[in-house]
Amino acid sequence: MDFNKLKYERPDIGEFERKVLQLLESFKASDSHLEQFELIDQMNSLRNDVLTLLTIAQIRYHLNTLDGKYQKEQQYINETWPIYEKIVALFHKHVSYSPFKDEIKEKYGEQFVCLAEVSQNTVGTNVMEDLIKENNLISDYTKLLATSSIEFRGENRTLSQLETYLYSSDRLIRKQAGEKKYELLSQLENKIDHIFDELIKVRNTIALSLGHASFVELGYARLSRVDYDQTDVEDFRKLILKHIVPIAEETRDKQRIRLGLNKLTFYDEDIRFSTGNPVPKGDVEWMVSSFEEILNEISLEAGEFFYSLCANHQLDLLPKEGKARGAYATYLCNEKTPYIFANLNGTRKDMKVLSHEFGHAWQMYLFNQRNSIPEYILPTKEACEIHSISMEFFIWPYMEKIFGEDADKYRYAHLEDAIFSMPYRAAIDEFQHFIYKNPSFSISERKEKWIEIESKYMPYKSDYEHTYLKRGSFWQQQAHIFTTPFYYIDYALAQMCSLQIWSKAQTNKSVAWDEYMKLCKLGGSKSFLQLLEQCGIASPFKEQGFTLIMDEIERWLELNEKNIK
Numbered sequence: 001m002d003f004n005k006l007k008y009e010r011p012d013i014g015e016f017e018r019k020v021l022q023l024l025e026s027f028k029a030s031d032s033h034l035e036q037f038e039l040i041d042q043m044n045s046l047r048n049d050v051l052t053l054l055t056i057a058q059i060r061y062h063l064n065t066l067d068g069k070y071q072k073e074q075q076y077i078n079e080t081w082p083i084y085e086k087i088v089a090l091f092h093k094h095v096s097y098s099p100f101k102d103e104i105k106e107k108y109g110e111q112f113v114c115l116a117e118v119s120q121n122t123v124g125t126n127v128m129e130d131l132i133k134e135n136n137l138i139s140d141y142t143k144l145l146a147t148s149s150i151e152f153r154g155e156n157r158t159l160s161q162l163e164t165y166l167y168s169s170d171r172l173i174r175k176q177a178g179e180k181k182y183e184l185l186s187q188l189e190n191k192i193d194h195i196f197d198e199l200i201k202v203r204n205t206i207a208l209s210l211g212h213a214s215f216v217e218l219g220y221a222r223l224s225r226v227d228y229d230q231t232d233v234e235d236f237r238k239l240i241l242k243h244i245v246p247i248a249e250e251t252r253d254k255q256r257i258r259l260g261l262n263k264l265t266f267y268d269e270d271i272r273f274s275t276g277n278p279v280p281k282g283d284v285e286w287m288v289s290s291f292e293e294i295l296n297e298i299s300l301e302a303g304e305f306f307y308s309l310c311a312n313h314q315l316d317l318l319p320k321e322g323k324a325r326g327a328y329a330t331y332l333c334n335e336k337t338p339y340i341f342a343n344l345n346g347t348r349k350d351m352k353v354l355s356h357e358f359g360h361a362w363q364m365y366l367f368n369q370r371n372s373i374p375e376y377i378l379p380t381k382e383a384c385e386i387h388s389i390s391m392e393f394f395i396w397p398y399m400e401k402i403f404g405e406d407a408d409k410y411r412y413a414h415l416e417d418a419i420f421s422m423p424y425r426a427a428i429d430e431f432q433h434f435i436y437k438n439p440s441f442s443i444s445e446r447k448e449k450w451i452e453i454e455s456k457y458m459p460y461k462s463d464y465e466h467t468y469l470k471r472g473s474f475w476q477q478q479a480h481i482f483t484t485p486f487y488y489i490d491y492a493l494a495q496m497c498s499l500q501i502w503s504k505a506q507t508n509k510s511v512a513w514d515e516y517m518k519l520c521k522l523g524g525s526k527s528f529l530q531l532l533e534q535c536g537i538a539s540p541f542k543e544q545g546f547t548l549i550m551d552e553i554e555r556w557l558e559l560n561e562k563n564i565k
Contacts, residue, residue, distance in 0.1 A: 001335045003313045008060070010073065011053045013080040018045055023513045025093055027271050028323070033100035037107055043091055047374050048333035050084060055332055059339055064234060065146045066322035078139055082131035085123045092116035108373060109525050114226045116376045116523040122221050128207045128528040132405065134206065137199050141482045144191060144547050150184040152177065156310045157478070159184065160319040160343045164269060167347040169276030178267030182468040185477060192476045193443045199482065212516050215436040219486040224380050230433070233489060237426040243546045245457055247554065248419050252460045255416070258564075267463045268309040272413045273564060277348045278406035284317055284344050287402060291354055294398040298513070305365055306358065315340035316328065317354070326479055327353050329360035329379050329388075331368065348410055352392055352417070353401055359391030360384060367523030381487050385494030388503075390516050395501040397509070408563040418499065422458040422492045428478055429489035430457075447472030496540035497532065500550045506556075 020043055028040045047259055054077055061070035080254030095116040105113050122133065130477075152165070162184075165177030184471035185192075191403060200215075207215040216230060236316040256264050258274055271277055280287045288310065308316050316323075327342035338361035344350040363384070368377055378384050392414065430453050435446055452473040455462050461469075468474075477479060480488040505512035519535045529539060539543040 001030050001312055001314075001332075001337055003096050006056055006332075006335070008053060008056045008073075010057075010076060011334065012122070013050070013052045013083050016046060016050050017087050019559055020091065024091060027094050027098075031074055033107075036098060036100055040104070040108070041372070044372055044374060047088065048372065048535035050085070050372060052332050054081070054084075055330055055339075058329065059341065061141075062324040062341060063316055064320075064322045065143045065324055066289040074139055075113075075136075079132050080263045081135060081380050082123065082128050085131070086125065086128065087564050089119050089123045096120065096232075109376075111226075111524070111526055111530075112373065112375055114527065115224050118221055118224050118226050121210045121212065127209050127215060128205045128311045129204050130209070133198065133202050136173065136295055137202070141192065141195050141205035142324055142479070144195075145477070145479070148184060148188055149320060149321075149560060150180055150187075152180045157314045158319070160323070160325050160345070162492065163343075164347060167270055167277055167345075167349075169271065171268070171271075171356045174267040176480075179466070182266075182466050183474070186342070186468045189471075189473055189476065193324060195478075196482065197443055200435060200439050203436070203485070212461050214435060215439070215485070219432075219456070221438065223484075223486060223490075224346040225528075226380075227529045228541065233429065236493065236541055238490070239543055239546050240422050240426040241457065243515040243543075244419060244422050245459075247550060248423050248458070249417055249460055249473065251416055251529065251557070256368070263463055266461075266466055266469060270560040272416060273409055273511075277413065278364060279346065279348060280350060280402050280406050280408040284346070284350070286315070287344075287350060287354070289397075290401050291351070291358075294395055294401060295358075296398045296406060297398060298394060302362060305362065305499075309340065309361065310340075311338075314338070316340070317342045319343040319345060327357055329357045329364065329551035331375065333368075336369060348403070348413060350558055351399070351410070352414060355392045355395050356388040359388035362391065363387040363523070366520045370431065376524040377521075379531060380490075381484075382490035383519075383524075383528045384492040384535075385491050387516075387520055389494050390501045393498060393505060394509075394516070396505075408560065410558055412557065415554055415557060418538070419553065422495060425488050426490040427453050427457040428481065429486065429492075431475060432481060432488075450475055493528075494539045494543065496549065497537050499553070500545070503549065 023039050023043050023046075027036055030036050030039065050176065057070060057073040057372070058077060060324065061067065063071070092115070093103070095113060096106060121338060145159060147158070150162075151156045151157075152162060158181075162177055162181050165173055166181070168174050168177070178355075203215040203218070207213075207218040210218060212218045212221075220230065252264060255272055256262075256268075259268065259271065260274060283289070291308050292303055294428040295306050317340070325343060325345065326340075327340075328338050329338050331338050340357045340361055342353050342357055344353060364377065371377065396411055398415075399410050403410045431450055433443065434453070435448055441449070449472075454472075454474065464470075478488065501512050501516055504515070515535050515537070519531060519537075522531055522534065526534065532539055540546075
């Protein structure tokens, strides 16, 4: 399947709705569980048809947000996706109230019914216009950050293109790039504030209209969190504050000392060593080829799969004008294949991004060759991120291929990333809980709250001297806040699970790989905590796991400090 040759035809959502409603009438009238099974399969097939086409359109829009044809298709998605979700929610309601629910559980798994039940109050006819407005606002944000640029070193550069210079070993270049980045974001600040203000209002309206106390409850339901709640997440943030924030602060200070600075500032964060960050020893094409060699050493099947992605144009890795920011892996249901989207820029994080997104793609490939249930394509998001983050660690032994003599520096910085990222993710999560619990707060009050939360989880940032940051606007560049509320903490939950796999891989790589493969092959057929239990991974909500992993990380960093400068 060559992605570039895939034919796209706009799916007729009205026809999809008509067919599914007709099948649901038969489902409701059915007096046989076998007949209901057949109807479920027919409806899932129709869903897969629509999902495949909409995914093609969305990928092509993200590849070039300036493309007129796919701008129209993205607008069509924004307007029709709520209708699709409404029909799926109705399908889920029929499943939840079926007299053959036990037989459905036996056939399709308990998680299928759990997901059907949790989706009941996530969409309704009374919120269709609001859902369309929400989608349009998300698209406005995505396009704004993808297409905005500023002159730097003789060329207009987007935010993605500026990132390369923030990794320069030359501090003056970093300073200039950082100032340009925040000059551009300052120019966009009022527009982003307006988009977010409107998102908060419309999401609160949707939640109240659907009978929720606030958008927090709706946000959790949208993420299909079936076996933990807000209290568990709050306790998890407290564990990060207790066990990780002190280590992160100490590690930041060691970074400052290594760099020979009196204090870190916003353009120093991503430079970890006085001799500069490790960088790939070749361009992106060379790195992709080397990554394929690494995968062949880990698993011949993984290597062959990655080769097929490259050969069939099922990945796009370079930033360019009009391309959306960020990176993701998605799935084309009827083609039985994933697609990888990224913006690699020649820095050390390229290998992290590539391995991360390949981890997602690998899981989709392994599980979905035998799966036709849309709910099971991926597990819930915190479990998804275990597949991706763990893959980042499985490539550790092969980093000499990419970074040569700087491989130790890459591994050290990568483990630092794990420490530094979790307080930030907790801060974003606490910020979102606050703003959606207090939807009437003003833009300035929200920013004041961000400053308070940021200083709690990342005290080292309090000395950063830039007016944009001092105004409490840093969070504006975190796309997850706009696109998928409450998702961002899932990376931290997954990080704690992946670090357990990393720990096992230090002493027995094959056992760790077997556990990882077992997790991937379960796909979305179990809930988050069930997946962990089946694969021998301790719950990140338990404090004991925190202390054991953080002790091991500290030992590893101390042991390997001598290998870096």
